[in-house]
Amino acid sequence: xxxxxxxxxxxxxxxxxxxxxxxxxxxxxxxxxxxxxxxxxxxxxxxxxxxxxxxxxxxxxxxxxxxxxxxxxxxxxxxxxxxxxxxxxxxxxxxxxxxxxxxxxxxxxxxxxxxxxxxxxxxxxxxxxxxxxxxxxxxxxxxxxxxxxxxxxxxxxxxxxxxxxxxxxxxxxxxxxxxxxxxxxxxxxxxxxxxxxxxxxxxxxxxxxxxxxxxxxxxxxxxxxxxxxxxxxxxxxxxxxxxxxxxxxxxxxxxxxxxxxxxxxxxxxxxxxxxxxxxxxxxxxxxxxxxxxxxxxxxxxxxxxxxxxxxxxxxxxxxxxxxxxxxxxxxxxxxxxxxxxxxxxxxxxxxxxxxxxxx
Numbered sequence: 422x423x424x425x426x427x428x429x430x431x432x433x434x435x436x437x438x439x440x441x442x443x444x445x446x447x448x449x450x451x452x453x454x455x456x457x458x459x460x461x462x463x464x465x466x467x468x469x470x471x472x473x474x475x476x477x478x479x480x481x482x483x484x485x486x487x488x489x490x491x492x493x494x495x496x497x498x499x500x501x502x503x504x505x506x507x508x509x510x511x512x513x514x515x516x517x518x519x520x521x522x523x524x525x526x527x528x529x530x531x532x533x534x535x536x537x538x539x540x541x542x543x544x545x546x547x548x549x550x551x552x553x554x555x556x557x558x559x560x561x562x563x564x565x566x567x568x569x570x571x572x573x574x575x576x577x578x579x580x581x582x583x584x585x586x587x588x589x590x591x592x593x594x595x596x597x598x599x600x601x602x603x604x605x606x607x608x609x610x611x612x613x614x615x616x617x618x619x620x621x622x623x624x625x626x627x628x629x630x631x632x633x634x635x636x637x638x639x640x641x642x643x644x645x646x647x648x649x650x651x652x653x654x655x656x657x658x659x660x661x662x663x664x665x666x667x668x669x670x671x672x673x674x675x676x677x678x679x680x681x682x683x684x685x686x687x688x689x690x691x692x693x694x695x696x697x698x699x700x701x702x703x704x705x706x707x708x709x710x711x712x713x714x715x716x717x718x719x720x721x722x723x724x725x726x727x728x729x730x731x732x733x734x735x736x737x738x739x740x741x742x743x744x745x746x747x748x749x750x751x752x753x754x755x756x757x758x759x760x761x762x763x764x765x766x767x768x769x770x771x772x773x774x775x776x777x778x779x780x
Contacts (some may be wrong), residue, residue, distance in 0.1 A: 423449075424566035424568045424569070424753045425500065425566055425756055425757060426438055427568065430455075432757060432761070437457050437490075437494055437496070438450075438458050439459045440458055440461070440506065441461065444628055445628060445653070448628075448653065452655060461486060461490075462479050462486055463480070463504075463508075465504070465505050476505075479505075487514070491517055496514075496519060497764045497767065497768070498522065498760060499514045500522045500523075500524065500760060503525060503534040504531075512540065515540045520764070520767050521540055522543045522544070522545065523544040524545040524565075525544065525545065525547070526565040526674065527547070527701070527702055528547050528550055528701040528702050528704075529696045531696060531698065532696070535552065541559065542763060543561060544561070545562070546561070546563070547673075548564075563755065564677070564749035564752045565673050565674065566749075566752040567677055567678065567681055567753075571657070571658050571678065573662055574658060574659060574662040576662060576663055576665075578659075578662075579658075579661075579662035579663035583656065583659050585621075585623065585663070586647070587620075587623075587647070588620065588643050588644075588647070589619035589621075590618075590621070590665045590731050591621050591623060591663055591664050591665050592615065592620055592621070592622050592623070592731070593622075593623045593660055593661065593666070593684075594607070594622060594623070594667075595624070595625035595660075595669055596627060601670055601691070603689075603717055604668060607668075608622050609636075612638060612648055613638060614724065615646075615648075615727075616638040616648070617643075618643075618728075619640075619646065620646070621646055621647055621648050622636075623648070623651070624648070624650045625653065625654055625660070626650055627652060627653070628652050628653050633651050635649055636648045636649075636650065657678055658681075661679060665684075665730075665731055665737070666684070666685050666687070666730045667679055667685070667686040668687050669687075669688055669689070670688070670690070671699035671700070671702045671706075671714075672702070673702055676702055676706055679744070680706075681750075683745055683748075684744075685712075685740040685744075686713070686740075687726050688703040688712050688714050689717055690716065690717070692716070700714075706747070709743055709747060710743045711740060711747055713726050
């Protein structure tokens with residue numbers, strides 16, 4: 422959303438970004454004082470009786486919140502990325518006759534977006550993904566745009582920016598913005614064996630993870646090997662660019678960032694994701710020979726995969742080359758142009774004279 426808003430602002434448009442009240446969103450928006458954010462009420466859908474009641478109550482509240490917001494800002498278009506925040510704005514917008522575009526980044530369309538797609542004037546989908554039964558004229562292929570500052574850096578500059586000095590190799594482990602306890606545990610359990618090979622670890626634990634800190638392990642062959650455990654980073658381009666290899670969840674955003682930085686990666690799909698979309702995301706990249714996959718139930722095999730990429734330069738170079746072929750640096754521009762076309766079409770329709778009652 423930020424990536425597209427930045428592009429639209431450059432083109433002279435006015436944007437409001439509606440975000441959730443999650444801690445991770447609150448932290449991120451502090452980095453963009455020039456953008457206008459609105460934090461909206463919302464709760465995820467769940468079948469648990471208490472959570473279900475909360476969902477309906479909060480969505481009811483969100484409906485009237487959205488009606489007031491839309492009446493105040495009078496948007497020409499709503500762009501949603503799925504989830505409860507999108508539903509809370511898009512449905513009231515639909516009732517007010519505001520054109521609605523929907524973006525799906527995952528290779529399996531989520532339950533929320535499957536529902537919302539019936540109200541959308543256009544839906545942006547990953548290459549080769551479709552929604553059965555939907556009018557094909559409404560579907561357009563598009564990748565996931567990244568913020569303008571998300572550019573690959575030299576490994577040396579990236580490590581300077583992070584103020585880290587790895588021993589010989591650096592393994593980055595992260596589970597997306599929320600972290601991943603299984604990956605955190607694997608990183609801690611593997612510190613000794615990695616240190617013995619001169620490999621440092623930079624682990625993003627998530628904001629609900631363990632307290633940050635530096636682990637130092639003394640080895641005979643490599644001296645003191647340092648590893649870092651950090652809850653969250655505002656400098657993900659530097660984190661990924663600093664790495665020799667990344668171990669990551671397989672969310673669409675994480676994969677897009679890995680592709681942009683061109684770093685060899687081993688993807689661990691989150692096994693409890695709705696519709697198992699992370700496995701589909703990972704499989705697409707792996708089929709292009711741009712990543713490897715290890716299931717969470719097979720983490721015992723992860724070290725072998727890590728070693729293969731860390732120490733086999735030919736394998737890692739081949740993967741870097743394949744990642745370059747998947748990058749889509751102009752995606753924000755393409756999406757902005759499509760949104761402008763939607764707005765122009767809608768304004769032209771509004772400007773047409775009403776049909777003559779006799780003719």
